[in-house]
Amino acid sequence: MTTTSQANPVRGGGHRAPAPPRAHRPSRRSRRVGRLTPYVLLLPGLLIIAGLLLYPMYQLLVMSTQKVGLRQIRGAEADSVGAENYERILTSEVFWSSLRNTIVFAAVAVTLTLLVGTLVGILLNKLGKRMSTAVVVSAMLAWATPQAAVAVLWRWLFDEQSGVANRAFDLLPDWLSELLFGRADWTGYTWFLESFPTYVVLTLCVVWASFPFIAVSVLAGLRSIPGELHEAARMDGAGAWRAFWRVTFPMLRPVFSVLVVLSIIWDFKVFTQLYILANGMGNKEVFNLSLYAYAEAFSSPPAMGMGSAIAVVLTVILLIITGVYVRQIVRQEEV
Amino acid sequence: MRIAKIAAVTAALAIGLAACGGGSEGTKSGGETPKAAKPDKLTVWRFGPPDDKHNAFMAEVGAEFQQKHGVKVEVQFIPWPDTTKKLQAAATSGSGPDVTEIGNTQVVTWAAQDTLVDLTDKIAGWEEGKQIPEALWVNETIEGKKYAVPWLGGVRAVIYRKDWFKELGIEIPKTWDELLAAAKKISSAKKGVSGFEINGGSDSMHAVAPFIWGNNGQIVANEGGKWTGKLGTPEAKEALTWYTNLVLKEKVAPESGVTRNSVDISRLFANGKTAMFVDGAWAKTVLKEANKDLTDDKIGAFPLPTKTGGVAPQFAGGNDLAVWKDSKNQDLAFEYIKLLASKEKAAKYAPIAGLLPFYPDLLAGDTYKNDEWLGPFAQAMPFGRTYAVHSNWVKAEETVMQQLLTSVIKGKSVDEAAAEADKQIDQTLNQ
Numbered sequence: 001m002t003t004t005s006q007a008n009p010v011r012g013g014g015h016r017a018p019a020p021p022r023a024h025r026p027s028r029r030s031r032r033v034g035r036l037t038p039y040v041l042l043l044p045g046l047l048i049i050a051g052l053l054l055y056p057m058y059q060l061l062v063m064s065t066q067k068v069g070l071r072q073i074r075g076a077e078a079d080s081v082g083a084e085n086y087e088r089i090l091t092s093e094v095f096w097s098s099l100r101n102t103i104v105f106a107a108v109a110v111t112l113t114l115l116v117g118t119l120v121g122i123l124l125n126k127l128g129k130r131m132s133t134a135v136v137v138s139a140m141l142a143w144a145t146p147q148a149a150v151a152v153l154w155r156w157l158f159d160e161q162s163g164v165a166n167r168a169f170d171l172l173p174d175w176l177s178e179l180l181f182g183r184a185d186w187t188g189y190t191w192f193l194e195s196f197p198t199y200v201v202l203t204l205c206v207v208w209a210s211f212p213f214i215a216v217s218v219l220a221g222l223r224s225i226p227g228e229l230h231e232a233a234r235m236d237g238a239g240a241w242r243a244f245w246r247v248t249f250p251m252l253r254p255v256f257s258v259l260v261v262l263s264i265i266w267d268f269k270v271f272t273q274l275y276i277l278a279n280g281m282g283n284k285e286v287f288n289l290s291l292y293a294y295a296e297a298f299s300s301p302p303a304m305g306m307g308s309a310i311a312v313v314l315t316v317i318l319l320i321i322t323g324v325y326v327r328q329i330v331r332q333e334e335v
Numbered sequence: 336m337r338i339a340k341i342a343a344v345t346a347a348l349a350i351g352l353a354a355c356g357g358g359s360e361g362t363k364s365g366g367e368t369p370k371a372a373k374p375d376k377l378t379v380w381r382f383g384p385p386d387d388k389h390n391a392f393m394a395e396v397g398a399e400f401q402q403k404h405g406v407k408v409e410v411q412f413i414p415w416p417d418t419t420k421k422l423q424a425a426a427t428s429g430s431g432p433d434v435t436e437i438g439n440t441q442v443v444t445w446a447a448q449d450t451l452v453d454l455t456d457k458i459a460g461w462e463e464g465k466q467i468p469e470a471l472w473v474n475e476t477i478e479g480k481k482y483a484v485p486w487l488g489g490v491r492a493v494i495y496r497k498d499w500f501k502e503l504g505i506e507i508p509k510t511w512d513e514l515l516a517a518a519k520k521i522s523s524a525k526k527g528v529s530g531f532e533i534n535g536g537s538d539s540m541h542a543v544a545p546f547i548w549g550n551n552g553q554i555v556a557n558e559g560g561k562w563t564g565k566l567g568t569p570e571a572k573e574a575l576t577w578y579t580n581l582v583l584k585e586k587v588a589p590e591s592g593v594t595r596n597s598v599d600i601s602r603l604f605a606n607g608k609t610a611m612f613v614d615g616a617w618a619k620t621v622l623k624e625a626n627k628d629l630t631d632d633k634i635g636a637f638p639l640p641t642k643t644g645g646v647a648p649q650f651a652g653g654n655d656l657a658v659w660k661d662s663k664n665q666d667l668a669f670e671y672i673k674l675l676a677s678k679e680k681a682a683k684y685a686p687i688a689g690l691l692p693f694y695p696d697l698l699a700g701d702t703y704k705n706d707e708w709l710g711p712f713a714q715a716m717p718f719g720r721t722y723a724v725h726s727n728w729v730k731a732e733e734t735v736m737q738q739l740l741t742s743v744i745k746g747k748s749v750d751e752a753a754a755e756a757d758k759q760i761d762q763t764l765n766q
Contacts, residue, residue, distance in 0.1 A: 161591070190591040193590070
């Protein structure tokens, strides 16, 4: 996170000195060139984004208003169906349950990821050099593991017959297990049948793999906070809790803002892990929007128009959430 | 200020990536012209795991074809679960095979998407093919045109542990009651073994259908040109109740069964965790490969009984052969199909593949009926049935039964689940 190193260490109290004046006044011509330079530099990136992102997105929008099957992909003219695809998904039960799954999952997973990540980040800041390296390296291993491998791993852990999770729950005293989960016998308990247990495992799987990134980012932020600030807070009699909310959190707010937005985006469009945990597309109850879009677009016979419409809805929701959030950040910063 | 901007830009970029993830469906290859296949090579796609026996047979046919037509044949095996994706990719990119194997219920789907060649005229000129009874061309004929050749058929039966039946003194079940009694006996005698495994996976339709048909029930029916689901009829519901009660009431199968397809179940069977399950004769090779100790005196098969006694109708599965529309050598491709689907080759390959030929005189002989392994499957062959010949049927076939079983096992009533399934079938078939 490059942003953390930019954090102004004295915000909220001190006064920053103005930037030093430039050494010499530039000529008019070089000023014009200077004004154009950023745009010229942006051009290659923009071209790539336009080719790889904007055009496909435009296609997605067009396809979401058409009936597109294999025949159309093979060159036949696609018929426009207007808003029919949207009408059909909005009236389908699967869409609403997918939407619910997507949003609830994102809310829970983002909260947990940030919470665990921050706590581990703070822990890392407190640990000695050797210990903190050990923790960072082991946490990073989880982060670096490919999503597919992570999902397979968790599926095995929660396997109904030989999974370690069911064994472990079985070892709990019956009364405790009954009290906590409402069941004492865990032999053969199937985790991937209903949406709630499936999403419990999915949450574990996603949080486990994504908290290290948060932890390391928070650590980098913490390292940039001058020690005097905490010292001063301690002198004024603030405890650890108070010091976190009054000193650390405001200082790290920009870091958190970025992390929240990134996590929301990542958790909204989780696909790989769910696809593997749910073992394909047979159980519609566990669909989230990404899996729903995929199932419509790529099962046989393919309905790519429907799939596109769902993808558009997902993108719009994400744009709205992120847009509102980013605006808020910008406003806060401007005040 | 600066941080805010960086945050905003980062977020914008991340959204871009998000949109990318959601939007990858947007890529479209347009109207690409199919690439010309090399005229000196014919590409054939086969479905299933390639093993030595299959390869040897295909090589033999290939050599014969090359001798006759001077063209080399290249055979590629595709695992069953990947076939849809692979064919879809071939259709999109235009780089498909010349000849492809195809499941008989898939023919209508792929023909409707304009990926298979209309073979009506070619078939009309194929003398040997006329021996295949017209009634067996139902799945291949769409609006009077034939799009594929039925090659070999497969029906399912109950595959069971012969040695355990002998050990516990169980007779071959002739009715549902006897089947249940056998399952119970094994479940209670052997710890950790399910007596009769239920299939709730992607191919559960084929496993449950014979129970419904065996109770004089229906799954779908064509009423005045419109296909409607029939799972809500009393006969079908009775069968569904019996089937799900194996888990809910009788406890001879675990509830996790509803997440397994026949491939998963055969793995359990190979590991000695299951005494009986419904699958085709082709499963034997897989079972034996997974567990070398499963010798012929340990695995057997018997036809699935109807409720009151008799052989239950089975889904008439068929492995068909079709010519891919993008093929540049369509005539040659059909020549190859004629050779592969000839009586001689069918007779030779059927026992290797665990399938049955469609030529009546081959079936009529005692070769199959007396075969200890294929016999029980051959018995069910005359009772073969199919579902709806409709381009969207595959979609219903792969999800409806799975969804129905899952919701019943989770506590929904059979009435409600069956009504929902019928609604799904109606929606899928009348889109």
